[in-house]
Amino acid sequence: MNDQTTQSRAVGASHPRREAREKVTGRIEYIHNLRLPNMLHGKICRSTVAHARIVSVDTSEAEAHPGVELVLTGEDIRKVMPEPYFGVMFHDQPVLALDKVRYVGEPVALVLAADPNVAAEAVALIDVRYDELEPVFDEVDALSSTSYVHEELKPGVPEIQFLKGVRDTNVGFPYQLRHGGDVDAAFEAAEHVFEHEFRTHPSAHVPLEPPVTVAEPTGPGLTLHTANQSPSFVAYEIARLLNWPQSKVRVRVPYLGGGFGAKLWIRLEALVAAAALLAKRPVKVSLSMEEQFYTITKHGATLRIKSGVDKDGRITARKCEVYWNGGAYADIGPAVAFHAGMTAAGPYDIPDVAINSLSVYTNRPVAGAMRGFGHPQLIWAYENHTDMMAHELCIDPLDFRRRNILREGSVHATGTALNTSAVEKALDRVTERLNWGKPFDKGNGTIRRGRGFAIGIKASIAPSTSEAMVRVSSDGSATLYCSSVDMGQGADTAHAQIVAEVLDIPVQRVNIVHPDTDVTPYDTGTLGSRTLYHMGHAIRLAALDARAKLEEMAAESGSNVPIWELFARKNGLPVGNVIGTGSFTPPGHVPPDPMTGQSSDITPYWMVGATGAEVEVDTETGRVTILRLVNVADAGTPINPQIVDHQISGASIMQLGQTMQEKVHFDYGQVTNASFADYKIPSMLDIPAIENALLEGEEAGGPFGAKGAGETGTFCVSSAVANAVFDAVGVRVHEMPITGETVYRALRKAANDPLEEDQDVAL
Template structure:
C-alpha cells in the first residue's frame, strides 16, 4: 500500500560517513579497556615455559605472600566452579587453566588477582612450575605421523551444524580429515600432455589488533555480566552458560566498540577465565592482555599445500590437492577452516577431475584460528603461483592461460555447487584492463629489475548460519536497530542503518544502532567471514520490511486512502492522539544449505554466495639486496552492489595492505616453541614506507540477487590475490620462484644468488 512516507534520496549506494566516526575521533567511544567498576580485581597470567609437558607441581606461595595480592588461582581451583572446565567451538579441548598437561609455550597455568594491576604483575613473576617435558611436534606435515600426540582424547563440541560430524582421530594429531572426490583424477593424469607438481608453504602470523583482548566479568545474584572485546557475543553467552550449567538468561554479554579483531576475538578467548574467577571470588574480575600475550593466544594457520595438475591442449583436466593446516595446541575453529576453505583449493578454474585432502592438525604451537581470509589467502598463494608456473612452462601468457580455464557463471565448482552471481571473469578482465597487460612493459635497467604479476581467488561464505534483527520505529518516526553484529571498524553499523533507511524511507542518520548486548540485542552467530552484509543484512531488511508492513496496516486501519502522504509520526499521533507508541519489526535469516556427501564431499548447495577478489602488481626488485618495492597495486572485487562505496574502498585498501605485511615480512619466529619476536619492536607490520606508491581499488559491476539490495560481503576479498601476485611479479622480474612465505629481501637475494650458481 505504501501510504506512509515521502521517500528521501536512496540510502543504499550512498557513501554515508560512518555513524560512529565522531565518537571515535573525539575519544568519546566506549571500549572495555576504559571500563572500571567498584571492587574490581585485576588479573595477570602465569604461563607455561615449555611446549609440551605434564605438570608436576605449581608453587604459588611466594606470589601469595606479596602484599596486596587477593588470591592466586590454578586449574584445580577452577574445577570448584566448573567440574569440566574445557571449551571450544569445534572441540571442547581447551582448559580454562592448564590441567595435567601444557601443550604450548605461553599456555595459561595460573593467575594472580589483586586490586592493583602492578601488584598482580609483580606477584605473577614469583610463581614457579615444574614439568615433566614431553616430545613436542611443531610442523604440520610431521604432525600427521608424529609419535608426539598433543591430545589423547577429543570431545567434539557439536555446537554448529556444519561441524556436527567431527570426531577426530584418537591417538593422532588429526582433528579433521576433509576429503572431496570429483571425476577421475588418475585418468586425467594418465591422458595429459603434461603434469605439474609443486609444494608451497605459509608461515604463522598474528592478527595484531591495536586493541588487545580484554574481558571483565561481574557476578550478580545468580547471574553474570561479561563486558568483552568479542566478535561473537551470542556464542560467548551460549558457551559460558554451557560451562556453568546455567540457562542463557543468567549470562549477559555486552560488547561496546571494538578496536579491531580480524578474527582474533572470535568464540571464547578470555571470557571463560574471567567468568570462573569472578564466580570463585564473588568480585568483578578484569583481564587485559599485553600485545606480547596475544601472540600466545591465537594466530593464523601456517600451512603446507601440495598441488598437482594435469594439462591437455592448454586446459587443466585434473587437480590433486593436499593441504596441511597447523592448528596449534587447540582446535579453535581450525576444522571449519580446513573444510570450508579446503574445498576451494582447486582454485577458480573449470576442472572436471578433482581430488582434495585437507587436514586440521594439532601441534605444540600457540592455537590458530580465524584470520581475515579464513584460510583462503594460504590457498590462493599456492594455486595462483602454481598457475603461473604452468603457464610459463607451456610458454602461454599467464592471463591467456587463466582465460582458457576460468570458472564461468553457471558452471559447477569442485563441490558440485554452481557458480551463481560470481563475477570471476569480470574481476580478471578488470585487472587486466587497468594494468594495460597487452602493452609493452618497462623491465628496468641495471640492478633494478621490474616485473608484474596477477592473481585471482574466491571464497565460499560460511553456512548454514543464523542472524536475527529488530527494528523499532518510535512515535516521532525515528528508528533504532538492534543487532549483535559487532562493528570493529568495518563499517557494519553504517551499512545496516542504510538498509533500514532504504526500506523504511528515512535518512540513514535517523537510525540509531544498538551495540551488542545479549539481554537486549537478538542472536547472531558471529561477526566473521564477511557474512554480516549478506546474512545480517538480509535479517535487517526483513525486520525493516516487517515494521513497514505494520505501518501500512496501521494506515489502513485508520481509514487512510492509498497515496496519502502520512509519515510514521503522523500515523502514531492520529492513532494515539499524541506522540506515543512503537512499531517493532523482527527479521530472521538463515540461507539454504546442503551438507556435503560424507563419501565424496560433494554438495550442490554448499554456500549461499561467493566472494571474488583479485590483485595485479607492478614491482621493482633490487638484485643487489633482494629488496622488493611495490610500484603499483590494483585490487578488484565482486561485492555485488556496494551499500556504501567509500567504506568498500577503505575495506579493499585495508585488506590488501594487511596481506602485504603477511606476504613480505610478518612471521612468528620460534625457538623450541617460544616466540622470539612477540612484540611490535620485532614483529613488523606494514608502515607508511611499506605502502605501494599507487593503490587502485575497483568494484566490478555485479549483483548478488539473493543479497540485501544486491549486496554481499567484501572485508576479505582483497586479501586473496596479493601474495601470489607479488611472487609472480618477482618471478617475472628476476626469474626466481619463491615457494615459501614471507618473501623477505633475504629470501629473494638468496634465490637470485642460487640461480646464478
C-alpha cells in the same frame, strides 16, 4: 513510505561513518577503558615449556604477596565449571591448564589483585614444575610423530561426533573432496603433469586493541563486557560451561579496536567469568600487546598441488594436499580446513579433482580465524602454481587462465554452480588495469621491474543465521537491535542505511543498539564477510515488518496523517512504538557429502577477488619494492561504496604485510618477536599506490544486491607479488614472507652460487 525497489536515497550512497566523530574525539566506548567498583585485575602465569605434564603448581608465595586477593589454578576452575574445556568445534581447551601444557605461553594460573602491577609481581612468584614431553612444531612432522598433542579427540558439535574417541593422532580434522571420475587415471592420460609445494608461516592479527574482558557477578547471573566478534556464541558457551540457563549470562560488546578474527569465539571470557564467580567481585583481564602473540595466530600451512594438463593447455586433473598448523587447540581450525579446503582447486574448470585438507595439532599457540579464513594461503599456492605451469608451457599466463577459468553458471569442484559471481570479469578487469599484453619497462642494470596478477574465489560460510529487531518511535525515528559487531569495518553505517532505505527516513534518524545478549537477538558472529549479506537481510526483513505495521495503523486511521498522529490516535498521546522482527538463514543449503564433499548448494554466494602487482627488485640485495597494487573485487551492489573501497584497501595492505615481512618466529616453541619492535606491520612508508575497482553487478540473493567484501582484498596479493617477482628476475619464491633474503638466496641458487645457511645477507 516507498518500496525498497523504487528509490535508493539511503542505500548506494557513501554516507559518513556514524562513529567517526566519537573515535577522533576519544569519546567512543572501549572495554579497555571500563572501570567497575571493587574490580580486581587479573594477570596470567604462562607455561615456559612447549609440551609437558604438570608436576606441581606452587602458589603459596604469590598468595602471600601483599595486595593479592586470590590465585587460581586449573583445579580451582572446576569449582564453578565442572568440565572446564571450551571450544567452538572441539571441547579441548582448558580454561587453565590441567594435567598438561601444550604450548609456550599457555595459561597455567591467574593472580587477582586490585592493583594490576601487584598481580604482575605475584605472577613471577608462582613455581610450576614440569615433566617435559617431546614437542612437535611442524605440521608435516606432526603427521608421523608418536608424540601426541592430545591423547584423544574431543569433538563438541554434532557434525563431527564421528571423531569422538579417536586416539593417537595429531590430525584434528580431515576434510576431503572428490570431484569427477578417477583422478589418477586422468593424470595418466595427461600430456603434462606439474607438481609443486608451497609454505606459509604463522602470522599475528595484532589489532591495536588487544583482547580484554570484564566479568561482573550480577545477582543470580553474570554480565560479561568483552571485546569479542561473536557475543551470541560467548553467551551460549559460558552458559554451557557453568551449566546455567542462557538467560543468566549477559554479554555486552561495544565497538572493537580491530579484530580480524582474533576476537572470535572464546578468548578470555571463560577464564574471567570463572574468576569473577570465585572472587565474587568484578574481574578484568587485559592482555598486553605481547600476550596477543601467545593467544592466537594465523594458520601456517604446507600446500602440495599437482595438476595434469592436456595438449591444448586445459587442466584435466588436480590433487591438493593441505596441512594446516592448527597449534595446540582446535579452535576454528577444522572449519578453516573445510571451508578453505573446498576451494583448493581454485576458480578453474577441472574435470577431476581430489583434495585432502587436514587440520593438524602442534605444540604452538592456537591458530584461528584470520581475515580470508585460509584462502590467502591457498591462493598463494594455486596462483603461483598456475603461473608456473603457464611459463613452462610457454603460454601467456592470462591466456592460460582464460582457457581454464570457471564461467558464469559453470559447476565448481564442490558441485555448486557459480551464479552472479564475476570470475571472468575480475580476470579481465585486473589485466586491463595492468595493461597486460602491452609493452612494459622491465628496467636495466641491478634494478629490475616486473608485474603479475592472480585471481581467487571463496565460498561464504553456510549455514548461519542472523536475527534483528527494528523499533519505530512515535517521532518517526528508528532503533536497530542486532548482535553484529562493528570492529572498524563500518557495519553500523551500512545497517543504518538499510533501515533508512526501507522506512524512507534519513540515515541520521536511525539509532544502533550494540550487541547485548539481554537485548539484541541472535547472530552467528561477525566473521567470514557474512555480516552484510546475512544481517543485512535480517535487518531489511525487520524494517519491512515494522513498515507493514505502520501501514496497518495508517489504514485503520482512515487518513494519511503524520506518524506522531497515528500513535496519538491509538494511544491517546503521541507516544508508543512499533516493533518489527526479521530472521534470515539462507535457503537451500545442502550439506556436503562427507565422503566426496559434493553439494548442489554449498554457499549462499561466492566472493571473487583479483589483484595485480608491479614490483621492483634489487638484484644485488633481493629487496622487493611494491610500486603498485590493483585490486578488483566483486561486491555485488555496494550499500556504501566508499566503505567498501576502504575495506578493500585495508585488506590488501594487511595481506601485503604478511606477504613481505610478517612472520611469527619461534625458538623451540617460544615466540621470539612478540612486539612491534620486532614484528613489523606495514607503515605508511611501506604502502604503494593502490587502485581499487568494484565490479558493477548485483548479487541476486543479496540485500539490495549486495554481498560481503571485507576479505576479498586479501585473496590474491601474495601470489600477485610472487608472480611479479618472477616476471622481474626469473626466480620463484615458494615460501612467505617474500623477504629480501629469500629472493637473494633464490637468485644465488639460480646462478649456481647458493649461499650457505650460516652466511648473512646484507640488506
